[in-house]
Amino acid sequence: EAQVTQNPRYLITVTGKKLTVTCSQNMNHEYMSWYRQDPGLGLRQIYYSMNVEVTDKGDVPEGYKVSRKEKRNFPLILESPSPNQTSLYFCASTVSGRASYEQYFGPGTRLTVT
Amino acid sequence: GNSVTQMEGPVTLSEEAFLTINCTYTATGYPSLFWYVQYPGEGLQLLLKATKADDKGSNKGFEATYRKETTSFHLEKGSVQVSDSAVYFCALKPYNTNAGKSTFGDGTTLTVKP
Numbered sequence: 001e002a003q004v005t006q007n008p009r010y011l012i013t014v015t016g017k018k019l020t021v022t023c024s025q026n027m028n029h030e031y032m033s034w035y036r037q038d039p040g041l042g043l044r045q046i047y048y049s050m051n052v053e054v055t056d057k058g059d060v061p062e063g064y065k066v067s068r069k070e071k072r073n074f075p076l077i078l079e080s081p082s083p084n085q086t087s088l089y090f091c092a093s094t095v096s097g098r099a100s101y102e103q104y105f106g107p108g109t110r111l112t113v114t
Numbered sequence: 115g116n117s118v119t120q121m122e123g124p125v126t127l128s129e130e131a132f133l134t135i136n137c138t139y140t141a142t143g144y145p146s147l148f149w150y151v152q153y154p155g156e157g158l159q160l161l162l163k164a165t166k167a168d169d170k171g172s173n174k175g176f177e178a179t180y181r182k183e184t185t186s187f188h189l190e191k192g193s194v195q196v197s198d199s200a201v202y203f204c205a206l207k208p209y210n211t212n213a214g215k216s217t218f219g220d221g222t223t224l225t226v227k228p
Contacts, residue, residue, distance in 0.1 A: 004157075033215075042220035043158075043203060058215075090157055099146040099207045100165040103216060105157035 002027045006091050006106035013081055014114055021076045021109050023091030030096035032074040033058070033103070034066065036087040043090070049074055050096055081113040116141040120204050120219035127194055127226050135189040135222045137178075137204035145206040147171075147180055147187040152201040152221070161189075161202070194226045 004025045013019055025032065033048040035058075045058030049068040063085055065077040074093075078085060088110050092103040121136040139147065146165045150158040162171030167182035176191045187204060204219040 035218075040220070043218040045215070048215060092158075099209045100163070101207075102148055102150075102160040102163055103158075105150075105159065107157045 002104065004091055004093055004104050004106040006089075006109050008109060009107065010110050012112045012114065015082055016080050019078050019081060019111075021078075021089060021091075021111070023074045023076065023106060024072050025074075025091075025093040025104065026072065027093060027104065028071065029093035029104070030071070032068070032091065032093045034064070034074070034076050035090045035092065036060065037090060037108075038087050046076070046089075078111075081111075083113050085111065086113050087111060116145070116206060116208055116217045118204050118206055118217050118219040120202075120222050122220075122222070124223040124225060127224070129196055129226055129228050130193045131226075133189070133191040133194045133198075133224070135202055135204075135224070137187045137189065137219060139185050139187065139204075139206050139217075141185075141206055141208055141217075143209050144182075145208050147178070148205045148207070148216075149176070149178055149187070149189050150203040150205060150218075152203065154200070158203060194224070196226045196228055199224055199226045 030051045034046040035043045047066040049055040091106040094103045095101040117140045148163045149161040151161045152158045162173040164171040164180035170179045178189045201221045
């Protein structure tokens with residue numbers, strides 16, 4: 001089954017404690033992306049990756065890091081989480097270079113930073 | 115830059131009512147346009163799409179027509195059901211070398227009451 005998986009689904013942590021949210025897709029997509037969803041603000045892109053070792057900032061990259069060492073994986077790293085990073089996070093993937101292809105989303109990770 | 119403006123919500127309708135959620139966009143060239151739906155507790159999934167002017171996307175009784183002259187992609191359904199209660203996102207992907215990057219609207223929450 002074609003899918004995007006994220007782990008963990010729920011995470012409660014404390015300010016300053018480094019964490020990683022994993023994302024994996026099995027569709028051989030070149031393009032992967034991280035979004036955060038906040039009430040009243042819709043979906044905002046954090047980082048995206050066009051292919052292995054190629055990443056770029058989205059609209060709200062501050063406080064986040066990413067890496068793309070393998071095509072299927074695109075982890076999101078919060079090196080020193082703060083309460084304003086409490087949010088619902090989605091990973092997505094799609095075929096690169098084709099505007100007609102939709103994105104496939106993971107189920108989401110709800111992060112709470114206290 | 116690119117932008118998507120959606121009708122503000124929340125929208126509350128009675129079962130079998132007619133639904134319209136407005137979406138207008140700003141983009142250069144000929145982007146592809148999408149509607150995604152997010153059911154409670156889930157990630158986003160594609161509802162329908164249109165990739166060129168005058169195309170009509172349709173799925174599950176929902177329709178939207180790509181109107182280049184008015185830069186719009188309004189979502190409609192003739193008779194909503196309680197199961198249509200969800201958040202609806204309008205989105206575009208530009209037709210250029212960075213075609214993986216999407217721009218989303220803020221989302222419109224629909225509640226359908228029996």
